[in-house]
Amino acid sequence: MTDEAAKCSGICTEPFLASPPLTMLISGILNPQLNALISRVRHTNSLVIADWAFPFWPQIETVDLSLTAGVPTVLQVLNAVRANWKCDQVFMAREFVSHNDRKTRGAFVKACRGADLQFEPHIEFKKRLPQATGLIRTGDTTLYGNVILISG
Numbered sequence: 001m002t003d004e005a006a007k008c009s010g011i012c013t014e015p016f017l018a019s020p021p022l023t024m025l026i027s028g029i030l031n032p033q034l035n036a037l038i039s040r041v042r043h044t045n046s047l048v049i050a051d052w053a054f055p056f057w058p059q060i061e062t063v064d065l066s067l068t069a070g071v072p073t074v075l076q077v078l079n080a081v082r083a084n085w086k087c088d089q090v091f092m093a094r095e096f097v098s099h100n101d102r103k104t105r106g107a108f109v110k111a112c113r114g115a116d117l118q119f120e121p122h123i124e125f126k127k128r129l130p131q132a133t134g135l136i137r138t139g140d141t142t143l144y145g146n147v148i149l150i151s152g
Contacts, residue, residue: 088152
């Protein structure tokens with residue numbers, strides 16, 4: 001028992017905490033590793049949100065959120081991140097357009113929330129990865145549904 005605790009035998013009017021109390025997150029992104037990664041992405045840095053099959057990049061910090069096929073989706077993560085994060089540009093593979101239906105394409109455009117969306121060949125898309133601050137892996141199965149977000 002600490003000296004402070006011993007002094008409070010019975011009624012104690014002052015708390016004797018060794019460290020300040022922690023506040024539990026109750027809304028927004030709850031994953032602490034994801035919050036830490038997003039907090040480090042600064043002006044003009046990039047953040048990748050990728051599907052379940054995206055190649056592993058050992059030089060890029062990865063937060064793996066994949067649970068099962070389709071859980072969570074890139075869109076779910078993108079919507080959660082964009083709720084409180086400024087993004088000016090989004091890059092996607094051009095192949096996404098030819099491999100997905102109009103509804104899926106529209107959902108991705110909507111999730112970009114007005115950021116400049118650019119499509120490029122998948123091989124060029126992957127060349128952007130080494131400069132990324134981090135990568136978030138999802139369980140998404142959408143073909144070419146990966147995004148690179150450039151912070152504003």
